[in-house]
Each structure stands twice: as structure tokens, then as C-alpha cells.
Amino acid sequence: MLTRSTLSLLVCCILPFSSSSHAQQAALADAEQLLLRGNYAESQSAYMALLAELPGQAALGLSRCHWERGDLNVAQDVLERQLSNTKHPAALHAQLAGLKLQTGDLSACRTHVEEALTLDKQNIHAAWIRAELFRTIGDIPQASAAYRALADRYDQTGKKIDQPRQLYWFGRALAQHARLNQDKSRFRQLTTELYPRILSLEPNFWQAHCETGRLLLEKLNASDAESAFTDALQINPQAADAHVGLARLALNEFQLNRVRRHVIRALKTNPSHGGALLCRADMQFASLRPAEALTTLQAAQKVNPHHAATLGRISAAYSLLTRPDSDAHSGDSKEILNTAPGNSSPGEFYAAKATALEHARRYPQAGASLQRAIEVMPELLGPRGQLGMIEMRLGHETKARELLAESFRRDPYNVRVKNQLEVLDLLDSYATRETEHFVIRYDPAHDEALAQHMARYAEKCYAELTGAFDFELPEKALLEVFHDSQGIEARQWFGARMVGLPNIHTIAACGGNIVAMVSPTAEQRQINWADILRHEIVHLINLQQTNYAVPHWLTEGCAVWQEQRPRRPAWERLLVQRVPKGEVFDLDSLNLGFLKPGSADDWQLAYCQAEMYVDLIARKYGVEGVRRLLSAHRDNLPTDEAIATSLDITKASLEASYVDELNQVVFELRQRQNLGKQPKLSELAKRWEENPTDFDVGAQLALVRLRRGDYPGAGELARQVLEADPDQPLARLVKAKLLARIGDTQAAVAELQLVVEGKSPLPEALKLLAGIHLRKGNFDTAKQLYQRGADLQPGELQWTKALAVVAIRQQDTDELNRLLVRIASAEPDNLVTRRKLLQLAQAIQDQDQLQLWANEVLHIDPNDLAARRALGTLGE
Numbered sequence: 001m002l003t004r005s006t007l008s009l010l011v012c013c014i015l016p017f018s019s020s021s022h023a024q025q026a027a028l029a030d031a032e033q034l035l036l037r038g039n040y041a042e043s044q045s046a047y048m049a050l051l052a053e054l055p056g057q058a059a060l061g062l063s064r065c066h067w068e069r070g071d072l073n074v075a076q077d078v079l080e081r082q083l084s085n086t087k088h089p090a091a092l093h094a095q096l097a098g099l100k101l102q103t104g105d106l107s108a109c110r111t112h113v114e115e116a117l118t119l120d121k122q123n124i125h126a127a128w129i130r131a132e133l134f135r136t137i138g139d140i141p142q143a144s145a146a147y148r149a150l151a152d153r154y155d156q157t158g159k160k161i162d163q164p165r166q167l168y169w170f171g172r173a174l175a176q177h178a179r180l181n182q183d184k185s186r187f188r189q190l191t192t193e194l195y196p197r198i199l200s201l202e203p204n205f206w207q208a209h210c211e212t213g214r215l216l217l218e219k220l221n222a223s224d225a226e227s228a229f230t231d232a233l234q235i236n237p238q239a240a241d242a243h244v245g246l247a248r249l250a251l252n253e254f255q256l257n258r259v260r261r262h263v264i265r266a267l268k269t270n271p272s273h274g275g276a277l278l279c280r281a282d283m284q285f286a287s288l289r290p291a292e293a294l295t296t297l298q299a300a301q302k303v304n305p306h307h308a309a310t311l312g313r314i315s316a317a318y319s320l321l322t323r324p325d326s327d328a329h330s331g332d333s334k335e336i337l338n339t340a341p342g343n344s345s346p347g348e349f350y351a352a353k354a355t356a357l358e359h360a361r362r363y364p365q366a367g368a369s370l371q372r373a374i375e376v377m378p379e380l381l382g383p384r385g386q387l388g389m390i391e392m393r394l395g396h397e398t399k400a401r402e403l404l405a406e407s408f409r410r411d412p413y414n415v416r417v418k419n420q421l422e423v424l425d426l427l428d429s430y431a432t433r434e435t436e437h438f439v440i441r442y443d444p445a446h447d448e449a450l451a452q453h454m455a456r457y458a459e460k461c462y463a464e465l466t467g468a469f470d471f472e473l474p475e476k477a478l479l480e481v482f483h484d485s486q487g488i489e490a491r492q493w494f495g496a497r498m499v500g501l502p503n504i505h506t507i508a509a510c511g512g513n514i515v516a517m518v519s520p521t522a523e524q525r526q527i528n529w530a531d532i533l534r535h536e537i538v539h540l541i542n543l544q545q546t547n548y549a550v551p552h553w554l555t556e557g558c559a560v561w562q563e564q565r566p567r568r569p570a571w572e573r574l575l576v577q578r579v580p581k582g583e584v585f586d587l588d589s590l591n592l593g594f595l596k597p598g599s600a601d602d603w604q605l606a607y608c609q610a611e612m613y614v615d616l617i618a619r620k621y622g623v624e625g626v627r628r629l630l631s632a633h634r635d636n637l638p639t640d641e642a643i644a645t646s647l648d649i650t651k652a653s654l655e656a657s658y659v660d661e662l663n664q665v666v667f668e669l670r671q672r673q674n675l676g677k678q679p680k681l682s683e684l685a686k687r688w689e690e691n692p693t694d695f696d697v698g699a700q701l702a703l704v705r706l707r708r709g710d711y712p713g714a715g716e717l718a719r720q721v722l723e724a725d726p727d728q729p730l731a732r733l734v735k736a737k738l739l740a741r742i743g744d745t746q747a748a749v750a751e752l753q754l755v756v757e758g759k760s761p762l763p764e765a766l767k768l769l770a771g772i773h774l775r776k777g778n779f780d781t782a783k784q785l786y787q788r789g790a791d792l793q794p795g796e797l798q799w800t801k802a803l804a805v806v807a808i809r810q811q812d813t814d815e816l817n818r819l820l821v822r823i824a825s826a827e828p829d830n831l832v833t834r835r836k837l838l839q840l841a842q843a844i845q846d847q848d849q850l851q852l853w854a855n856e857v858l859h860i861d862p863n864d865l866a867a868r869r870a871l872g873t874l875g876e
Contacts, residue, residue, distance in 0.1 A: 024053055031061055036204040038238030038269075040065050056086035060095055068240070070272035072103055072303070090120035097129045101136065102274070104304035109133055124150070128169040131176065136308070138345035140180070140379055147177035151186070158194075164202040171195060171211055179381045182410040191215055206232040210241045218382070220415040220501070222249055240266040244275040251282055251359075253503070256596035259283045272303045274310070281313055285359035288551060288591050290320035291638070293356070311336050312352025316369075319353075320360055320549075323636050347377020354386065362548045363390050363512045381410060385417040389500055392420055393511030395478040397427070416500025423497045426485060437462050439476050443483040446521050450481065450862035454533065457859070461534045465562060469538075470627050471545035478514040479533070483522045490522035508532045510539035512548070521863065528828040530859035535559040546634040553590040554633065557610030558626065561618065566826050571608035572669050572795060574601055579666045585609050586655055587639055616661055617654075621647055669795065681708065695721045699730035706734050714738065729755045733765050745772060756785070763789050763796075770802065779810050797826050813840055824856065831860045838867060 031046035044065040050058040059082035066075035076099050079092045086092065093116035100109035110133060116126035131146030150173035161167055171194050178186035191212050198208040213228030226249055232242035243266035250258035260283065266276035277300035284293035294317035300310045315336045350373035357366035370387035373380060388403030401424050407417050431444035433451045438458050442451040458479060466472050482493040488502075495504035497516045507527065508517035515536040520529040538559035542550045578584050585593050585606060590613075593606025617625050628646035640651040647654065679687075684701040687694065698721045706714035715738050721731035736751035749772055755765040770785035783806045790799035800822050807816035817840050824833045834856045841849035850870050857867035 024050065028054060028057055028061070031058075033204060035061055035065060035068075036202075036206065036236060038068075038236035040069055040238065051082070055082045056088060056092060058082075059086075060091060063095060063099075067099065068238070068270060070270035072099060072272055075099055076103075088119070090116045090123050090126065093119065094123055094126035094129060097126060097133075101129060101132060102304060104306040106133065106137065106306065124153075124166050124169045128173050131173060135176070136306075140345055140377065144177070144180050144379070147173050147180065150174070151177045151183075162201055164198045164205045164208075167194060167198050167201075168205070168207055168211070171198070171208075175211070175215060180379045182381065184410075184412060187215055187219070187413055204235050206235040206239055206242065209235070210239065210245060213242070213245045217245060217248055217252075219411075219413040220252065221413075222252065222501070225249055238269045240270040240273045240276060243269075244273065244279055247276070247279045247283075251279065251286065253501075254286065254595070256283055256287060256592075257598070260596075274300055274303055274307060277303070278309055278313065281317075282356065282359050285313075285316070285320075285356045287595050288360060290317045290360065293317050294321070308346065308348040309352040312349040312354075312369075313356040315349070316353045316356035316360070319357070319365065320362065321636060345377050347373045347380045347383070349373075350376065351380060351383050351386075354383070358386070358390065361543075363393050364548065366390055367394065385411070385414055389416060389420055392423075392497070393514065395475075395511075395513035397424060397478075400424070419496040419500045419502070423493065426482075426493060427480065429485075430480075434476075435459050437473060437476055438479050440479045440481070442481045443485065443519070446483045447481055447519050447862070449858075449868065450519065450521060450529070453855070453858045453862050454479065454481070454529070457530050457855075458533060458537065461537050465534070465537055465541055468562065468623060469541050469545060469558075469630070471541055473513070473540065473544060475513065477537075477540050480514065480516045481519045482516065483519045490518045494518045508536055510536045510543065512543060513540065515540060520860065526829050526831050526860050528859050529862070531563055531565070531828045535563055538562050542630060546630055549633050549636055550630060551591055551633060551639065552594045553587070553606070553610045553613070554629065556594060556607060557612075557614035558630075560607055560611035561614045563828075565828055567608070567611075569795070569797065569826075570604060574605045574608065575662065575666055576669050578605060579662050584662065586658075587613070587651060612661065612665075613658060616658055617647065620657070679704075681705070693724075695725045695728050695731070699728050699734070702734045703730055706737060711738060711741070729758075729762050729765070733762055733768075736765070736768065740768065740772070748772070756788070760792070761788065763792055766792075767798075767802070774806065774809070777809075779806055782806055783810075797823060813843070816840065829860060831857065834860065835864075835866070838870065842870065 027046065027050055031043050031050065034040075034043035034046060044062060047058045047062040047065065051062070059078050063075040063078045066072070066078065076096060079096045079099070083089045083092055093112045097109045097112035097116060100106070100112060109129065113126050113130045113133060116123050117130070120126070127146065127150055131143050131150065134140075134143035134146055150170060154170045154174060158167070158170060161170075171190055174186050174190055174194070177183060178190075195208040195212045198205050209228045209232035213225045213232065216222075216225035216228060226246065229242045229245040229249070232239050232245075236242070243262040247259045247262035247266070250256070250262065259279065263276050263280045263283065266273050267280075270276070277296055281293040281296040281300070284290070284296060294314065297310055297314045297317060300307070301314065304310065318336070350369045354366040354369035354373065357363075357369060367387055367390045370383045370390065373383040374387065384403050385407035388400045388407055391397070391400035391403060400420070404417050404421050404424070407414065408421060412418070427441055429443075430441045431448070431451070433440040433442070433455050435455045436459060438455070440451050440454055440458070442448075442454075462473075480497060482490045482497065484490050485493065491504075491507065492502035494507065494509075494516055495502040498504055498509045498511060507523070508515065515533065517529065517532060517536070520527050536559070539555050542555040542558055575584075590606060590609060593602050593609070597603040597606065614626060617629065621628075625647055629642055632642035632646045637645060643649065643651045643654055679700065681701070681704050684697060684704060687697045688701050691697070698717055702714045702717040702721065705717065714734055718731040718734040718738075721728050722735065725731070732751050732755050736748045736755070739745075739748035739751060749769065752765050752769040752772075755762055756769060766785050766789040770782045770789070773779075773785065774782040783803060786799055786802045786806060790796075790803065793799060800819050804816055804819040804823065807813075807819060817837065820833050820837050820840075824830060824837060827833065834853055838850065838853040838857055841853050854867040854870040857864050858871075861867075
């Protein structure tokens with residue numbers, strides 16, 4: 001039985017044609033419901049069965065089945081074959097016009113639109129396609145008039161219409177009218193009135209959810225947009241449009257794995273889906289793979305040779321691949337615009353080119369394209385706000401404010417634009433401290449001392465880093481430090497400053513000619529703001545010296561390399577875990593470790609490996625080798641050619657050297673650290689049961705039981721092992737631990753003494769025995785044991801910290817100072833150690849050391865009174 005909503009949906013298809021039986025209408029309704037739910041094969045069969053009786057209506061539905069699955073030629077053939085079989089073919093001509101428009105056959109599109117409107121001048125679908133055709137060929141006045149006519153018509157008759165598909169075409173027209181004419185009220189009308197009304201008439205009309213999502217996505221209302229696209233997929237899991245919408249959302253948040261999943265899903269349904277192909281290309285631009293993006297775009301161009309959004313991106317790809325001294329692609333790039341039908345007003349072409357360039361982080365070039373889009377097509381709604389945000393990244397805040405304010409006046413619903421304007425208002429309340437090369441903006445209520453020390457440190461870094469990379473910034477860079485304000489956390493202000501949204505998951509970033517960071521005084525944990533600032537200043541230099549073409553791995557590697565810190569213990573553990581399994585990055589995949597990490601460990605490993613690549617290059621070819629590699633990337637050379645040009649070796653040779661380095665590092669780590677993955681209790685128990693004479697396994701099992709609190713089981717197993725093998729060190733360690741636990745320290749010491757007598761004593765035995773002697777006051781013995789541990793595991797900071805405790809007990813300030821310096825170097829955020837080093841420097845009145853450690857304290861706590869007094873900065 002037909003529902004009222006289903007009958008309403010079919011009216012638009014049934015009215016132009018001859019009347020049909022109730023049974024045929026019911027069958028048609030069933031086919032339409034199958035189509036709406038994404039059951040395309042079943043729907044196709046149902047429409048095929050109705051072609052003889054209802055050729056017009058069935059052809060429309062059958063064509064849509066093929067269209068949704070990307071069979072565009074078949075979709076057109078279905079309609080063309082039925083044009084002569086129906087007395088009222090206007091709807092078929094309108095749908096044919098839409099297909100011709102999508103495939104770039106603009107002449108045929110015009111023919112079918114005119115034919116449809118000649119047959120039925122009230123045909124809303126044809127009127128909408130005509131307006132789109134005008135826009136596509138660049139006739140903006142005609143397009144605007146056509147959209148306005150449809151908007152006026154909806155205002156006059158819309159409330160009387162109860163046919164979902166007609167309302168849908170009206171909605172598409174209203175949205176375009178609003179975009180070209182800055183009609184703010186229309187967006188709210190669409191999302192709160194028209195599209196909800198469609199869904200009240202036909203709850204399965206998923207396209208209404210998708211259009212709502214697109215509008216919300218334009219305004220960067222991510223949460224509501226995601227809900228709308230998800231609602232569409234609840235109805236039709238095959239809806240390619242909805243998957244593309246979710247992919248776009250993920251791309252905005254740089255969640256490239258999610259982008260990939262939704263793009264794959266969309267293209268599985270519809271391999272010819274232009275939006276999915278463009279989204280894949282944008283993902284490839286964002287992953288810094290312009291050659292792959294070009295291949296994807298060429299596939300999209302086969303679907304529609306004249307699509308401005310495709311052609312603009314192709315132009316961007318060529319510009320990213322063209323070397324400054326080569327004409328290899330220049331001819332292609334210059335000719336691309338001439339293939340666009342709207343080249344007399346190519347705003348969408350330049351806007352699309354800017355989008356691709358922005359994804360590739362070529363901000364100056366993207367800004368130039370956006371400026372061109374505004375000049376040739378001022379009616380476009382998006383480019384002003386987009387350009388304003390790029391100017392923010394480039395540090396041109398005065399120009400950015402003008403653009404953002406104008407964008408907000410035209411479109412007050414864009415969340416990012418609104419957030420960026422609020423950031424600018426906040427910055428107006430901030431104080432400014434200017435140095436030779438930087439302009440520092442900060443909250444004077446909280447960060448006066450920070451700004452004072454940051455100014456001095458930034459200039460120190462600038463001198464060192466510009467010397468290292470042989471490049472001077474052409475203009476002063478902005479350093480902006482955000483604190484909690486107006487009930488909004490510092491991290492949210494920082495996120496709004498960098499990307500226009502508050503959900504950025506880091507505390508510092510470099511945009512182009514600006515470094516923004518969360519104030520250390522707003523963080524609950526201690527952070528070394530100076531290390532962070534030095535890291536970001538490297539990015540400032542690398543980006544600008546390469547004209548923003550530096551690969552992500554290279555600038556991150558340079559930045560960590562210039563931090564000049566020992567390799568982090570967490571990174572060493574990852575190397576030991578990953579290298580033997582081959583689960584590491586190479587130069588072809590390393591960028592994705594930053595841009596599309598599969599896990600937090602992937603992200604950390606990417607930083608570690610990037611630094612190791614740069615360090616290897618610097619050791620083998622000198623700092624000049626790093627500079628030459630950066631210069632090669634400025635010329636848009638791909639990685640293999642950049643390496644060959646700058647280092648005179650092949651990429652394969654560099655990779656081979658790097659693999660050797662990785663293996664050597666891991667070998668040394670394994671020699672000195674107990675970082676291997678420990679076997680599980682169940683695995684050890686099984687191995688012991690299978691071979692009860694493998695006393696090493698028995699001892700390991702005893703230790704695991706001990707650590708799990710099974711003291712009787714551990715003791716019994718250790719006893720069995722020692723009866724058979726009295727020299728088994730691990731079993732004797734278990735016995736010693738159990739003796740110490742019950743207070744029999746003398747017996748425990750005797751056991752431990754036997755364990756540590758060899759050349760390679762167990763580190764755990766050394767630690768336990770040294771701890772016992774330390775508690776007894778046997779400091780010299782404890783020191784000797786801790787030193788043996790440090791010699792065995794030079795990369796483990798626990799031994800240095802233990803030796804520092806001994807030095808404190810022995811009041812050996814020289815030794816303590818030496819040990820604390822090593823701890824401070826390895827732990828950049830360790831404030832307690834730096835304060836102690838400052839106290840030691842004050843005690844001996846060593847002015848050089850006092851200045852060094854006072855600054856180091858201020859690099860974590862800029863308000864530390866003792867450090868400020870030591871430097872005499874309290875009065876500044």
C-alpha cells in the first residue's frame with residue numbers, strides 16, 4: 001500500500017505523463033523507494049519491468065539508477081531511447097540536460113534545456129539546469145537572474161508545492177542565489193524550513209540531508225554537517241554524495257585516513273563521481289603528492305573535460321611540479337584555462353586552484369589565486385574569507401582583517417571567519433614587544449616576563465639558525481602567545497588562530513610568517529617553551545627559504561635536529577620495537593607519518609626518523625648538504641632528484657646508508673638496554689611445561705610470577721631452577737628479591753653479590769643491591785654499583801639519577817653538577833633539575849653557569865623569581 005509521502009514524491013514524475021493504473025503506480029513507488037535506499041540493482045530491475053507501460057517515469061528512475069552508479073553514458077542512452085515513446089518528454093529532456101552538464105557537453109545541455117522549457121515552461125528542474133549552465137560558461141549576470149527568478153518563484157508558490165523533488169531543485173537554486181547575492185536569510189531558510197519540509201513529505205529523501213550537510217560544511221559547522229551526512233547514509237548507505245561530504249569534513253580536520261575511507265566508499269558506488277575524485281586529489285595535495293593528484297584529476301577530466309574545479313586543480317598540480325628553470329609543464333598550465341567554458345569569468349577556476357595550493361601549504365601562491373578569483377568574479381562568496389585566513393597565516397593581519405570583515409558581512413554563518421575575527425579582537429587587547437626580527441604579541445596580565453625572555457631568546461635562535469641554514473627572513477615574523485581569556489582556554493584561542501577552529505591537538509605551530517603557541521603559564525604541565533620556539537623558528541626559515549616547497553619530513557627533521565637534544569627514550573623504545581620488524585618509514589612514506597599517522601607511535605616515530613635522516617645527511621655531507629637539499633626542493637624537484645642534485649647520490653644509496661644506521665642504532669640499544677618485549681606469562685608457562693630443563697625459561701617464569709604478586713609460586717620455581725642450575729642469575733635474583741621482601745637483607749645481599757660478580761651482571765640486580773647499600777649508608781659501594789649499571793646501559797637515565805642521589809648524600813657538588821647537567825639535557829621539561837643547577841651555580845658564584853641555568857629555568861617557568869633575580873631582570 002502506498003504511503004502519503006511516497007505518493008507525494010511520485011507526483012512530480014507522474015503528472016506530465018498519461019495516467020496509469022493503481023498497480024503500476026504502486027510498482028513505480030516501490031522502485032523509487034528501492035532507489036532512495038540505495039538498492040540500485042533491485043531498483044533497476046523494477047524500473048526495467050515498467051518501461052513498456054510507463055516509459056517516461058520508468059526511464060527517469062532507471063537513468064537515475066545508472067547515474068548514481070557512475071554509468072553516465074548508459075544513463076543518457078536510457079533517456080534518449082525513451083524520448084519518442086512518451087507524450088510528455090520535458091522531464092526526460094531536463095534530466096538529459098543535467099547529465100550533459102555533468103559530462104561537460106555544454107552544447108547538448110543547452111539544447112535539452114531549451115527543449116524542456118519549450119515543452120514545459122514551468123519545469124523547475126530545467127530552469128535550475130539552465131541557471132547552472134549560465135554559471136558554468138561564466139555568464140554570471142544571466143546565472144544570477146535565473147537563480148533569482150527561481151527564488152522569487154519559490155517565494156510565491158513554494159508553500160503550495162508538496163512534491164519533494166521539485167522542492168529539492170528549488171533548494172539548489174536558492175542556495176546558489178544566496179551565494180552569489182549574499183542573501184544571508186536564505187541559508188537559514190534552507191536548513192530550517194525547506195529541507196526539513198522535504199523530509200517531512202518523504203523521510204527517505206536522503207538528498208535533503210546531503211544538501212543540508214553541504215550548506216553546514218560551507219559554514220564549517222562540522223558537528224551538524226556530520227550529523228546530516230550520517231543521516232543520509234542511514235537511509236542510503238551507498239550514497240556517494242554523503243560519503244564525499246564526510247570525506248570533506250575529515251579533510252578539513254586533516255584526518256586523512258578518514259578521507260581515504262570515505263573516498264574509497266564513494267568511488268566503489270560511483271567510479272565517475274567527480275566530487276569523490278576531486279576529494280581524492282585534494283587528499284593527495286595535502287599529502288604532498290602532486291603527481292598522484294594530477295593522475296586523479298586527469299581521470300576526473302575524462303568525466304567532464306570542462307569542469308572549472310577540476311581544471312583549476314590541474315593548473316595547481318602543474319605549478320607544483322614545474323621547476324623554475326624549466327618549461328616542461330608551463331605550456332600545459334597556460335592552456336588549461338582556455339579549456340574552461342567560463343574563462344571570461346573564471347572565478348571558480350582560480351578558487352579551485354587556490355584550494356589545491358592551500359592543501360599543499362603553498363600559501364603565497366594560494367593567496368595570489370584567491371586574489372585573482374575575487375578580481376574576476378567578485379560575486380563568489382568563499383574566496384574573501386579563505387584569502388583572509390591565508391593572510392593570517394602569512395602574518396598580514398591588517399589585510400586579513402579587512403578581508404575577513406567583508407567576508408563576515410556577506411556571510412555571518414562561516415564559523416572559521418567568525419573565529420578568526422574574534423582572535424584579531426583578542427590580539428587588539430594584547431601587548432606588543434618588538435625586536436629586530438620579531439613582533440611578539442602576548443597577554444600582559446600573565447606573560448610580561450615571558451615576552452621579555454622570549455624576545456631575547458628568539459633573537460639568539462635567529463642568529464644561530466639563519467647562520468645554520470644561510471637564509472634571512474625577508475620581513476619580521478609574528479610570535480603570538482595565547483592565554484586563557486573570556487572564559488575560553490588558551491588552546492582554543494591558539495587553534496582558532498591557526499586553523500579557525502578550536503580543536504587543534506598541539507600547543508605550537510608555524511603558519512608561514514607566524515608562530516603561534518599556547519602560553520606555558522596557561523598549561524598545567526611544565527613545558528620548555530624555548531625548545532618549542534626554536535623548533536618553530538626552524539619551520540619559519542625552511543618554509544620561506546624553499547618558497548613553502550619543503551617536504552614535511554625535511555623541515556621536521558631539521559627542527560628536531562636543531563633542538564640539539566639527545567634522542568628521546570620513547571623514540572629509542574620505538575626503534576627497538578619497530579626496526580627488527582621492518583615497521584619503519586622510508587623517504588617515500590615518511591611524510592605520511594606526520595600527515596596520516598596510523599597511531600600516536602607512528603607520529604612519534606616519524607619525528608625520530610626525520611631527525612635521523614637529517615643528522616645522517618649532515619654528518620656525511622656537512623651542513624652544506626642540508627642547505628643544498630633544501631635549495632633543491634625550492635626548485636620543485638621530487639625527492640629522488642633533489643637528493644641526486646644536492647648530494648650527488650641516488651635515493652636508493654641514501655636509503656641503504658640509512659637502513660645500516662638504523663640497524664646499528666638498534667644493535668647498540670639492545671646491547672645496553674633491556675627494551676625487548678617480555679614474553680607473556682602464558683607463553684612462558686607453556687614453554688616451561690614443554691621443556692622443564694630449559695632453566696632460563698623457568699627463571700623468566702619465576703620473575704614474571706614475582707612481578708604479578710605470586711610470591712609462593714615464584715619462590716618455588718626459583719628453588720627448582722637453582723637446585724638444577726645454581727649459577728642461574730635470574731632465579732637467584734628472584735630469590736634475593738623474596739628475601740629482601742621478608743626483611744632478610746643480609747641473605748638478600750649475599751645472593752645479589754653472587755649475581756653481580758660476573759662481567760655482565762643483571763642490571764636489575766645491580767639496582768637492587770646498590771639501593772640496599774645506599775640505605776645502609778655505604779655510599780661508595782652504592783656509587784660503584786650504580787656506575788656499573790650506567791656503563792652497561794649508558795642510554796638509561798635511571799642510573800644517572802641514582803648517582804645524583806649518591807652525590808647529594810656524599811655532598812659532592814662537583815659530581816652532582818656534572819650528573820644534573822646530563823639529566824637536564826635529556827629532559828628538556830625538567831624544572832626541578834634546572835633549579836638545583838641554578839642553586840649550585842649561585843653557591844660557587846660561577847657567573848657563566850649562573851646565567852646559563854637561570855635562563856634554562858626561565859625557559860620553563862618565565863616567572864621564577866630566583867632565576868629573574870639572578871639575571872637582574874625583575875626591574876625590566
